[in-house]
Amino acid sequence: MATQPPVSAPDEAGFSSQLLQSVNRRSFLRYSGMTAAAVGLVLAGCDDDDNGSSMPNSVNLGTGNVGILNYAYALEQLEAAFYAQVVSNSAFATTFTDAAERTALQAIARHEAIHRDFFKAAINRDAPGNIIADLTPNFSNINFTSRTNVLETARIFEDLGVAAYNGAGRLIDTTTAAGKTYLGLAGKIVSVEARHAAQIRDIISLGTFSNDVVNALGLDRALTPTEVLATAQPFIRETINGSNLPS
Amino acid sequence: MNLFKIIAELEKVDPEVTDRLNSRRSALAALGDISKKITLASAPAIIGAAFNKTLAQSSGSPLNDVLNYALLLERLEAAFYTQALQATSAPALVASFTANTGLRTSIEKIRDHENAHVALLTAALGPNVAAAPSGFDFSAAFGTINNFLTTAQAFEDLGVRAYKGQAGNISRTAQVAANTSVTVTNAGQSSTVNIGGSNVLQVALQIHATEARHAAYIRYIRRQTAFGGVSQYGWITNAQSNGAPTAVYAASTTASLATDFPAESNLAQGGVADLTTGLTASPAYTAAEVSEAFDEPLDSTTVRGIAGPYIRP
Numbered sequence: 001m002a003t004q005p006p007v008s009a010p011d012e013a014g015f016s017s018q019l020l021q022s023v024n025r026r027s028f029l030r031y032s033g034m035t036a037a038a039v040g041l042v043l044a045g046c047d048d049d050d051n052g053s054s055m056p057n058s059v060n061l062g063t064g065n066v067g068i069l070n071y072a073y074a075l076e077q078l079e080a081a082f083y084a085q086v087v088s089n090s091a092f093a094t095t096f097t098d099a100a101e102r103t104a105l106q107a108i109a110r111h112e113a114i115h116r117d118f119f120k121a122a123i124n125r126d127a128p129g130n131i132i133a134d135l136t137p138n139f140s141n142i143n144f145t146s147r148t149n150v151l152e153t154a155r156i157f158e159d160l161g162v163a164a165y166n167g168a169g170r171l172i173d174t175t176t177a178a179g180k181t182y183l184g185l186a187g188k189i190v191s192v193e194a195r196h197a198a199q200i201r202d203i204i205s206l207g208t209f210s211n212d213v214v215n216a217l218g219l220d221r222a223l224t225p226t227e228v229l230a231t232a233q234p235f236i237r238e239t240i241n242g243s244n245l246p247s
Numbered sequence: 248m249n250l251f252k253i254i255a256e257l258e259k260v261d262p263e264v265t266d267r268l269n270s271r272r273s274a275l276a277a278l279g280d281i282s283k284k285i286t287l288a289s290a291p292a293i294i295g296a297a298f299n300k301t302l303a304q305s306s307g308s309p310l311n312d313v314l315n316y317a318l319l320l321e322r323l324e325a326a327f328y329t330q331a332l333q334a335t336s337a338p339a340l341v342a343s344f345t346a347n348t349g350l351r352t353s354i355e356k357i358r359d360h361e362n363a364h365v366a367l368l369t370a371a372l373g374p375n376v377a378a379a380p381s382g383f384d385f386s387a388a389f390g391t392i393n394n395f396l397t398t399a400q401a402f403e404d405l406g407v408r409a410y411k412g413q414a415g416n417i418s419r420t421a422q423v424a425a426n427t428s429v430t431v432t433n434a435g436q437s438s439t440v441n442i443g444g445s446n447v448l449q450v451a452l453q454i455h456a457t458e459a460r461h462a463a464y465i466r467y468i469r470r471q472t473a474f475g476g477v478s479q480y481g482w483i484t485n486a487q488s489n490g491a492p493t494a495v496y497a498a499s500t501t502a503s504l505a506t507d508f509p510a511e512s513n514l515a516q517g518g519v520a521d522l523t524t525g526l527t528a529s530p531a532y533t534a535a536e537v538s539e540a541f542d543e544p545l546d547s548t549t550v551r552g553i554a555g556p557y558i559r560p
Contacts, residue, residue, distance in 0.1 A: 100470075103480075107536070107539065110532065110536045110539075110540070111482070111536065111539055111540040113528065114522065114526065114528075114532055114536060114537060114540040115540060117526045117528060118516060118517065118519070118522060118540075121519065121525070121526060122517050125518075162456050165452070165456075166449060166452045166453050166456055167449065169419070169449060169452045170419040170420075170446050170448045170449050171419075172419070174415065174419060180415055181517055181518070183415060184411075184414065184415060184544065185516065185517055185541075187410075187411045187414045187452070187455070187542075187544065188411065188516070188541040188542050188543065188544070189540075189541065189542075190452065190455070190459075191407050191411065191455060191456065191458075191542040192482060192540055192541065192542055193456075194455075194456040194457075194459035194460050194463070195459050195460070195462065195463040195481040195482045195542075196463075196481070196482070197460065197463075198459070198460040198461075198462075198463035198467075198481055199463050199467060199480055199481035199482070202463070202464055202481075206353075206467075206468075207349050207350075207352060207353040207356075207464070209353075209460045209463060209464040210356065210360070210457065210460050210461075210464075214360060214457050214460065216363065216431050216438050216440065217363050217364075217366075217367050217429065217431060217440055217442070218359070218362075218363035218364045218367070218431075218454065218457050219367075219450065219453035219454060219457065220453045220454075220456035220457045220460065221453070222449050222452065
């Protein structure tokens with residue numbers, strides 16, 4: 001198969017495995033994934049007596065173009081849930097004392113919610129019955145009152161989203177009109193994710209918009225679904241199965 | 248006769264063959280029709296003629312046209328940043344960079360990326376590369392640092408739209424020729440990379456994302472008081488140009504293309520006429536939020552019209 005230009009080694013794996021440690025099963029947050037920002041928040045505690053209900057389910061993304069749409073929908077659910085929790089945290093204003101930073105995060109939260117809701121509507125319309133379930137995020141190792149921790153997690157999600165869309169473009173079957181539309185939509189969204197990624201990075205440290213993600217050829221990363229899901233999985237309760245996606 | 252096998256063999260030497268035939272199914276239908284009417288002995292020649300006819304309709308030049316168009320824009324951007332960093336061409340800017348080394352480092356990084364894109368596209372095109380324009384004229388942008396940054400924002404946001412506008416014109420199986428090497432320089436360090444076999448659509452998307460990162464940085468730096476205090480973030484709100492030419496954020500200048508290439512304020516996506524009413528949310532999504540969440544493609548005629556004044560043919 002094609003020899004791809006080298007991409008910078010991601011540091012996500014190390015970060016993720018760190019986050020995986022000491023998962024707190026007693027309190028995790030479940031998002032409905034359907035409504036905006038602060039609304040869909042339901043606290044679902046699970047204890048050790050709760051037979052089976054805490055066992056993660058497997059979610060199969062499916063095949064073909066619908067599989068790619070579900071793949072994007074899964075990632076957008078994750079991002080939207082993350083930012084919803086960031087901006088709805090009671091300590092948001094003291095964690096982010098700069099009003100411009102708060103405005104930026106609130107805007108990104110809305111963008112990701114729009115992406116999520118749009119994919120949900122598109123999949124339900126174009127492939128009824130094939131949409132994946134609402135995912136349950138696992139943010140138990142994110143400190144939402146730490147500006148640094150929130151921004152670093154945002155950076156990981158945004159960089160990952162860019163690499164995911166970049167890698168998925170060629171997996172979309174564009175022989176149909178719908179397929180052409182999906183590729184076009186991926187293009188419309190991926191550049192917004194790249195804008196988010198650069199914005200978050202420049203908030204962390206001005207001028208780092210492309211550090212370690214754009215290689216010597218001036219190329220941003222492109223990752224396969226397998227690579228992307230390996231990084232995203234620790235943040236999702238359900239086991240995501242992307243094995244039937246086009247490759 | 249095993250038609251699947253024939254096509255599979257053809258795919259080995261020409262991965263794009265099924266794309267050229269629209270689909271494997273249509274190829275099979277076409278060949279099936281032929282096979283009913285001919286004797287086995289004459290089959291290979293007729294099948295060969297059928298494929299040659301199909302291949303002749305797609306000589307490969309549409310892809311070269313796309314890549315040469317991208318190359319023109321990358322040459323424009325590369326020259327823009329290169330000249331901006333030189334005292335001979337932009338003394339006022341160089342003075343500003345000296346006073347703000349962080350900005351200079353970032354502009355140098357962007358210049359290196361644009362130069363790499365030029366080198367990459369040039370190598371990918373090989374013998375089909377178009378001649379460079381005789382020169383560029385950025386004099387209007389080099390008077391002050393804020394003029395420069397405003398024009399940089401225009402070029403970057405325009406570049407994002409231009410690449411996006413071509414995604415559908417690049418076959419998802421097109422590859423860079425084997426053993427194509429590119430030499431690039433980043434922060435003064437030279438390196439050579441073999442891009443042979445790279446998927447062209449994926450590479451275009453990777454460049455597209457890099458341009459979007461550049462755009463976001465330039466937009467955000469303009470937010471600083473010292474650089475204009477422009478009230479904007481890395482993303483595009485409605486079709487606000489904030490000093491850049493309004494055409495950069497407007498719809499295609501060709502009326503018949505304005506549906507496929509709408510203004511950045513577009514609210515219709517994927518067949519949903521207006522996402523502010525088409526999606527349920529509380530509070531409802533605003534037009535500004537929806538416009539920010541999706542970037543829009545732009546056609547080559549409109550892009551060339553905007554870039555034209557900076558290019559000496």
